Amino acid sequence: MHEIKKTEFGKTIRTLTLGARKSLCIHPDVRKLSSDTAMSDKCLDMIQSTKSKTPGCPYNKRNTQVYFRNHALAQVQDIEELHDLGEQMSSCSYYGTRSAIPLAQVIAMPYSMLLSKSTRESMGINIKGSIVIFDEAHNIADAVNNTYSVTVSGQHLIKTRRQVWSYFQRYEKRLQGRNVYYIKQLLAVLQNCHKFLTSKSALNAIFTITDFLFEAKVDNINLFKIQQYLERSKLAQKLLGFVASEDGSEGVVTHVSPLRTIGAFFMALTTATANGRILVTQQEKEEGGKEHCLKFMLLNPALHFSDIIAEAKSVILAGGTMQPVSQVLHSLLLGVDSQRVDMFSCGHIIPPTNLTSVALAVGPTNTELDFTFSKRNRTEVMDEVGRIVLNLVRVVPGGLVVFFPSYSYENQVVQHWQSTGVLAAIEAKKVAFREPKCTAEVDSVLTSFAAQCQASGAILFSVVGGKMSEGINFSDDLARCVVMVGLPYPNPHDPELTQQMEYMTQSVSGLSAHDFYTNLCMKAVNQSIGRSIRHRNDFASIVLLDRRYNTIAIRSRLPRWINDRTVSYPTFGPTIPHLVQFFKHHRANETNAGGRTS
Incomplete structure (x- = not known):
């Protein structure tokens, strides 16, 4: 705005x-x-x-x-x-x-309002004939999946069934035959789903929609008609009023009926079996402990994004770091005629001299920078990263942000540096900050970090996919250098990820599981390193630590405006002089301009 x-x-x-x-x-x-x-x-x-x-x-x-x-x-x-x-x-x-x-x-508006068809309808948002623009479009596929995925817990099923049963007992004689029929079917589905959820065979299992309906013994019930009945009868709203009158509570009466979530779950179960999966998982209970949950996981975001494409006059997917673009196309525009898709890409608004990027395969002692899972925990690798960072804090002005692939690895490396004295040497040059795991602490850490960047300089140890890798702008002195440690590949054994990869392999998208997996990794990299350049006068450096950044498969997935300015040296030696010259050039420009660029 x-x-x-x-x-x-x-x-x-x-x-x-x-x-x-x-x-x-x-x-x-x-x-x-x-x-x-x-x-x-x-x-x-x-x-x-x-x-x-x-x-x-x-x-x-x-x-x-x-x-x-x-x-x-x-x-x-x-x-x-x-x-x-x-x-x-x-x-x-x-x-x-x-x-x-x-x-x-x-x-x-937020993604959630626009992507949910029911929300658009309830708020009176009519996109017919409109131009719809999605900024940060690399997030859309995940946002659609999250919007249409539904989780119900065992307690949720019990609570809903108890409320429906109490309502049924009270009004059974007043209800018409069709209402009695659907409420009895609803009670049966709730009971069978809970029985299935508590069975030993269900834990950590993954089912197609068809298999789940069969295993839960609800395959002979028309869930679509039950969902239609719930909407037509407004049973969820009636249930709220009934529960409030039964409880006689003078406190806050919830207006989010548990039956609404159940209805959304039923609606999800009417999805074509190829487009979704049912996962049995565990989640923390508010009162402590864990409970089993049923989660519908949407695999095909294009299924619902197609509604927006059909209604809108034009849909524009925009972003500064949308690479790999193939991931966006395969996820959201599956089945859309290629003749309808126009692609436009341009360079960054900053001059070429305002960004430099270095991809390193070895460190100061010529130790190979290999951050594959089997090698990244080696002492010599963590030591080499420490030497690189120590060299950088001596020449980088303002703020320096180091991104690690996970919280656990960040903690492991920082603890190792504490034991070897490297962290103390780093802190002698710049005050060190660490990304907090608690969301409530993010603002205070960022405020302190920003103030220190403007003073004597600071370094922030952050995490890819964490609270500071996206949505927070490290402009100007907050990030004159961004260091990416390794390649943040997601856990290949994550059940949701394995289902997504399997779906991509079997779909008509032509995207292999390996490409999908690599694209996820590079999307995270691009969103992290792209935080450093936020306006036309900004300038920053990027240091990529991993031998794999010198391969075509990885480099080609960097945004063009970064890839074109990335250099590779066979040894670490030229890196520091290269950065010294870069910052010397910009210090001279700031002096000539009469002050700091902003």
Whole structure:
């Protein structure tokens, strides 16, 4: 939205930013809740309740929402500004933005709102004839899979069955024959699924949809018709009211019925058996311990993305680090006529001199940089990485970010450096920070790291696929150098990954399992190293540590604007002089410009 403000359209176009209650709600009692689900429950309780004990939301008034809508569309505003506007007008920003949807010309929203067909329909988002632009499009396939994957736990099945059974006992004599029939079928499915889930043969098993229906003994029941009945009868909503009246609770009544999740699971089970799998897994319970779960895993995101392609006038998949592009095409555009697909690629906005990249096969003592799983734990390999980093902190100004393939390997290497004294030598040059595992600590660590980068310099040990590898911009002095340690291949034994690879091999995409596996790895690499260049005047260096970065198979999967500026040296020797010259050039430019580039 800030970029639109800079253009000639900023004063005339009607824009709108949509978001969740967590971003837009202004009610103090709702905002203090920790989760989106809890906030939704509290919000809906206040809006829908007719009891005097539970007052309605004072900010959700129709007359004030009209004024909010008009002000929201009057000028380009981001989500924070819309939240502040709601506070100033004492009008709900969440429902106010929803009311403005039909009048907006450009709408920005999270993936989850756009990718879910049911969410689009419930919010009144009509994309027919529209131009739909997905930024950071490398994430879309995963986002579609997450949107349409459903997990139900054993406790979830028990709770739902108990509620449906209580409701059935209370109203059986009033229900029509067809209602009785479907509720009895629903109870049978819930019971059979729970029995299956607790059987010894189910744990850690993977099933096709057809096999699961047979094993759970629900293959003779039409789940699609049950799902239609649930929607038509609005049983989930009725169940909520019934449970609330039975409990007699004066607290927050949940407006997210467990039956809704069950209905979504049933709907998933109507997917063609080739496009999904059922996994039996374990998850942590809130009260401690573990419980078995049934998870529907979508294998073919193109199945649902095709709805958007069919409705929209045009779909644009955009991103600065979309390599490997083949992964995006095979995942989202499977079955789309190639004549309908246009591809455009251009260089980066920065001058060629603002980025340099070095791929290293050996370190200062000529030890081979081999980070394959069988060799990366060797003492000599970890020592060699330490020597490289120690050399880098002596010449890199500002901040240096080192990405490791996993939390466990980062911890292993840093502990080894502590024992050998290498970490102390590194910290003598730059203050060291480590990526926290706790999300709540990320902001404070990043703030301290940024402040230290501006002062005497800092180094951050981060993790690929962690909390700082995507979504956080390491611009300017936050990352004058990014080091990638090894290649972050995912666990090949992960059951979900094995199913995805098998699906790709058997589909008509033409993408081999090996290519799919390598593409996943390189997508993670590209998102990590791409964090360092964030605007046209930014400059940074990239150091790739692994002999495999010198192979065509890997180098060809780097973004072109990085690959074109990547050099390989047979020894480590030329690396430091190369970087010294790079930073010397930019220091001279900053001096001539009269200050630091930003």
